[in-house]
Amino acid sequence: MQLELKDLTKSYDDTIALNRVSFRLTPGIYGLLGSNGSGKTTLFRIISGVLKQTTGTVTYNGENTRANSDAFRSILGFLPQDFSYYPDFTGMKFMLYIAALKGIHKNVAKKRCVELLELVGLEDVRNKKIKTYSGGMKQRLGIAQAMINDPEVLILDEPTVGLDPKERVRFRNLISSFSENKIVLLSTHIVSDIEYIADEILVLNKGVLENRGPSFRLIDTISGCVWETEVENDRLAGMLQQHLISNQKHAGNKTVLRIISKEKPAPEAKHVQPTLEDLYLYYFREEAVR
């Protein structure tokens, strides 16, 4: 089982959304990390065959997914970003509709849909209309529909948007238990969603795949670049101006700053263990809150 992207480029009139992205995935959970506008959605839409790439190819087990699109779509599960449901369908009806589109036999579909709705915690509302669902419920319904056909390749575009912390935990467990011998690729700009469950993290920045690897290895790349230091409040403004700050905590008339920097930011600064969040800031510093 192998999903391979070669030299994928996508350009719109005035922007290059993806720039020569290449990678190869074998079974496992992959977190695609990127800030808004970095090209995650574009990449997923190309993989799932709904958007045409400018150049490059996507192959699955060596077969071009465009040439063999029927076969690829039957092993694909996809949760797109930003769509609106049919408000008068119930959750169950929507699931059954997608099951029919995925070619699941009627006899099996019902059981499978009930099972999945239970897994995402929607069993109580499955006969309620979708217009009565909250954002988080819709999101969970979206996750459930992607899994109906027990896909070999599961692609989830920002699946955790709108989920509360409890739901996030449930989601992570669901994905972990589902992922055996499957390729799961999910995007997010929230680090904690993937920090623990992803076998590998792919960092996509402005359409370029900047790095990939297990999170500890990626974090390693900035070891020695994360510092903590206490500053007097009168020096605070200057420090915030100069440095990339990943955290600040007030303690009396002093502030503890967590700073990402190649050079020592202050004489009394001490090295601390970097986290994935620090890494995110390191890559996506332009948008970092200063």
Place this chain on the structure above:
Amino acid sequence: MKTIVKYEMEKIQQNRTFIGALVISLFVLAGILYIGMYHAQLQGIERKGVENYHQIVERSTGEFTDQRVQDVLSNYIGRFQQDDVNNRGFDLFSWEVANTFIANGENIYDRMNTAVKQGETLTIDQIKVKSIEEIGFTEFEKPLKMGSFVTWKDFYHVTNQLFLLISTLSILLCSLVFSSDTSRNMNPLLLSTRRGRKQMTVAKIIAGTFISVLAFLFIHGVSLGAFALYNSGFTGWDTSIQTNFSMELFTFPVELNQLQVYGLAVALQLIGLLAIVGITLYISSATRSPFSALLIALGIFLLPKALTQLVKRGPIYHLLNLFPINNYAVQDFLTLMSTKTEFFLTYFMQNMVLTMVVLVAIALLCNWAVYQRLKQYQEA
């Protein structure tokens, strides 16, 4: 496949726009039937008109001969001069016969009124009645049949209007079929499923076509029922179309009775509807919002009519006359298709078949194009 069709139909039925349009259509249908039949001229002020009409029809039904025309007219002027002026019902049947057979210059109504005032009676011998041959009615091996026709003319008129209603409703519904999923941004999800391209497209075409045809059958069914009430059954079904004096199709070259004409009209409308549905579905698949799909489809539906205002001759004009908007009306297709100056071929039936074949071809071609489009479709 059946399951997908079921869900696609449900998606249409739950659409707000469609529900609204359906309700409005029912009102419009009621309005058309009310004005076209219940409130028809024939009903008269005291609503006894239809009863009187059928008495006259009964007396006048039969082979269309000069003698029968004479009888009808002599009865007519007899009653006209007998009845009290204030009680005189308007005999639409005989009035149309008189219009057809008595030369304008004869001024019979003035002459009858004068005669009555002078205590005399104008008789049929004093009036010049044209002969069937003189007027030029088409002759076939068997003589034409005369019978109820005023109600049928009203029925045809209603049938024409219903086509506009059904077409508008179908255009609205079919313009939703693909574009509403596009506007919901649902395509990435739907088109990335195993059956989300070929089977779903076919299911959508079936759903849109099926609901349109269902609406067509329902509306014409209701209209047929209303006509049966209005006409007290289907009397006059075998009256020759040439002797429907209100329609003035005296020289129409094919031996058809009124029921056959109705059958042709409905068949032509149904096939026209399939073409309209096909075109609209294609437009729906190529637009991003239901509203623009609707506007474009309505525009294309009406365009051939507008173009006939510019082009009134030649092959392009003939081509325009193939489109439903130019031939849906009973009188229109009967006249247009029976002459080579208006249509491609010489004979009425040839033109009818040609039109139907072309419309079916348009429908199939559009459906095929939608299928091809979505089978491969990727956003650019």
